[in-house]
Amino acid sequence: MVEETRERIMEATYRTLCEYGYASLTMQDIADECDCSKSLLHYHFDTKEDLLVALLAHLLERFEERADTTDADPRDQLVGLVEGFLFGDERNRSEHRAFHTALLELRAQAPHNETFRDQLAENDAQVHATVTAVIERGIDAGRFRNVDAPRTAAHLLAAVQGARIRWVTLGHDTAVDTIHEALVSDVIDGWLVAE
Amino acid sequence: MVEETRERIMEATYRTLCEYGYASLTMQDIADECDCSKSLLHYHFDTKEDLLVALLAHLLERFEERADTTDADPRDQLVGLVEGFLFGDERNRSEHRAFHTALLELRAQAPHNETFRDQLAENDAQVHATVTAVIERGIDAGRFRNVDAPRTAAHLLAAVQGARIRWVTLGHDTAVDTIHEALVSDVIDGWLVAE
Numbered sequence A, B: 001m002v003e004e005t006r007e008r009i010m011e012a013t014y015r016t017l018c019e020y021g022y023a024s025l026t027m028q029d030i031a032d033e034c035d036c037s038k039s040l041l042h043y044h045f046d047t048k049e050d051l052l053v054a055l056l057a058h059l060l061e062r063f064e065e066r067a068d069t070t071d072a073d074p075r076d077q078l079v080g081l082v083e084g085f086l087f088g089d090e091r092n093r094s095e096h097r098a099f100h101t102a103l104l105e106l107r108a109q110a111p112h113n114e115t116f117r118d119q120l121a122e123n124d125a126q127v128h129a130t131v132t133a134v135i136e137r138g139i140d141a142g143r144f145r146n147v148d149a150p151r152t153a154a155h156l157l158a159a160v161q162g163a164r165i166r167w168v169t170l171g172h173d174t175a176v177d178t179i180h181e182a183l184v185s186d187v188i189d190g191w192l193v194a195e
Helices: A003-020 A027-034 A038-044 A048-067 A074-087 A093-112 A114-140 A149-170 A174-192 B003-020 B027-034 B038-044 B048-067 B074-087 B093-112 B114-140 B149-170 B174-192
Strands: none
Touching: A003 A027, A003 A038, A003 A048, A003 A093, A027 A038, A027 A048, A048 A114, A074 A114, A074 A149, A074 A174, A093 A114, A093 A149, A093 B093, A093 B149, A114 A149, A114 B149, A149 A174, A149 B093, A149 B114, A149 B149, A149 B174, A174 B149, A174 B174, B003 B027, B003 B038, B003 B048, B003 B093, B027 B038, B027 B048, B048 B114, B074 B114, B074 B149, B074 B174, B093 B114, B093 B149, B114 B149, B149 B174
């Protein structure tokens, strides 16, 4: 598949997933949004599930590209990552929310669906490795205290995850704002940054 | 409804939910487990949804009863709460996992289901109030630093939630163990407890 076609299909899958959620999304919805034929989609992806797994891999690639900035101050880079996870990047907040609502449906399938589970585990492991690397760089630079970096990364990511789920399931906008303050003021600046 | 009947129905609903998950659970499954007629169940609860909402309220009541121990050391009480959230109480770990797998399915319905959303919000608010009260008691007693108690409670609960979801969706048993260490060693004993 040429890169341009792939990019177009992935963008259309992302937008339709945000709009329709996981359960009611069809290959036809994606084809319509993509302005391509359903048979073209099926030529590249057997099922809706395959398409969504490819989307998760695509989003991971994009995350890795954006996160690859090793010349920033480690504290600022870590805060930037946390803010991206909580509020989205260039995307707007309502789109970020729609995406995480759909992603929650997908996660709820994972205990019974090995394909989703494997890709979610892959995304999870890579994001954890990226956050861990930033913390390790901060420790090496003397900017952070000598903490357990993988554990601290897991802690930040679990809190982000829990806050997003509270936000999308209960509709509490303050959930992500409160956790943003807790993670930046209490964990990063209050505990992690070296005196 | 007499209290004994209610207790029996709630126990049966809990066990069948753990066994079958949310989607495939039927009123007949619950009646079979309860050793009562489906018509008795329907007499008290119109739908499976009503029964599950009643179960969430019942579990909240039980949590509140257990959490009502104001003579314990605030640090130990807070650690006990975190451990209960992560590992379950008197229940075994595989049952705790089965319950949280089913609860995740239920949460994934909440954005589209007001009845679930309202009850989940109620449970969430009460648990947050209980954890906040323990932190406030610790601050008043000079055991904890003078932190923002509601924010710290939200932080602990978000991390617990995120870890449990990672555990049930990806099957990583270490997810809850790592967050246990992070919350007890780094947040509670490393940051919250007064020097």
